[in-house]
Amino acid sequence: MRILTLSVLIASLGRxxxxxxxxxxxxxxxxxxxxxxxxxxxxxxxxxxxxxxxxGARRQTAERLVDQRLIRKEIETGRYPEPEPSGVEAVLKExxxxxxxxSAYRISEDDLKAHLTWQLTAxxxxxxxxxxxxxxxxxEIERYFREKLAPKLEPGAAVGPYRAQIERVLIEERANxxxxxxxxxxxxxxxxxxxxxxxxxxxxx
Numbered sequence: 771m772r773i774l775t776l777s778v779l780i781a782s783l784g785r786x787x788x789x790x791x792x793x794x795x796x797x798x799x800x801x802x803x804x805x806x807x808x809x810x811x812x813x814x815x816x817x818x819x820x821x822x823x824x825x826g827a828r829r830q831t832a833e834r835l836v837d838q839r840l841i842r843k844e845i846e847t848g849r850y851p852e853p854e855p856s857g858v859e860a861v862l863k864e865x866x867x868x869x870x871x872x873s874a875y876r877i878s879e880d881d882l883k884a885h886l887t888w889q890l891t892a893x894x895x896x897x898x899x900x901x902x903x904x905x906x907x908x909x910e911i912e913r914y915f916r917e918k919l920a921p922k923l924e925p926g927a928a929v930g931p932y933r934a935q936i937e938r939v940l941i942e943e944r945a946n947x948x949x950x951x952x953x954x955x956x957x958x959x960x961x962x963x964x965x966x967x968x969x970x971x972x973x974x975x
Contacts, residue, residue: 793968794832796839797960803968806831808877812885815875816865829969838888840956845895853890861886900952901945911936 794801807823809831814821844850862883872879914936915929929936 791965791968793965794836795961795963795965796836797843797962799839799843801832801835801839805835808881809835809885811875811877812881815870815872815877815882816885818868818870821875825969829964832964832969836957836962837953838892840953840960841892841895844899844956845891848899850891850895850898853887853894857890858883858887861890896945896949900948901941904941904944906937906940906944910940914940 791803792800793803793806806828810821810823810827813831862879865882865886866879872882911933912929915932919932919936920927
């Protein structure tokens with residue numbers, strides 16, 4: 771029995787196991803290296819591109835996942851609503867109509883559904899947190915029309931037909947600016963550590 775046990779132990783030691791390394795610490799949470807690789811594959815699938823696993827792409831993806839962790843925490847704290855299941859299914863169905871093969875990207879339909887659910891959740895959070903209540907003045911609309919649209923239109927075109935469209939664009943820009951500022955301030959208040967075993971100094975910007 772002792773010989774058998776020893777043989778099993780030696781056999782197990784001879785097979786190297788893949789260990790999922792911690793790549794980033796974000797406060798009390800962690801981002802694993804597998805999270806980064808999966809995010810790269812998912813983004814590549816949705817964009818119809820080959821996945822890029824180079825150091826720069828890994829770092830950019832890790833930065834994006836850090837932002838996601840911070841937003842997730844805020845969503846949980848503020849109890850923001852999740853997207854409707856019907857909306858998720860519609861987006862998932864649209865994504866699956868592409869001729870790209872999920873298995874070629876080493877992702878599952880569940881991976882894709884979770885990714886799309888998160889995207890919709892984040893968009894809803896930004897809308898409720900930063901877009902609601904944004905006020906755009908007439909002078910801002912007039913300036914946008916004069917600087918951005920008028921040069922592309924027939925001489926003498928009026929702002930009236932474009933007013934609602936311009937207002938939506940400016941509200942979106944303002945909301946994105948506020949969201950970026952919030953993320954920047956939240957990052958400054960959060961202990962974020964990129965582990966050197968995954969991100970050596972030469973791979974950092």
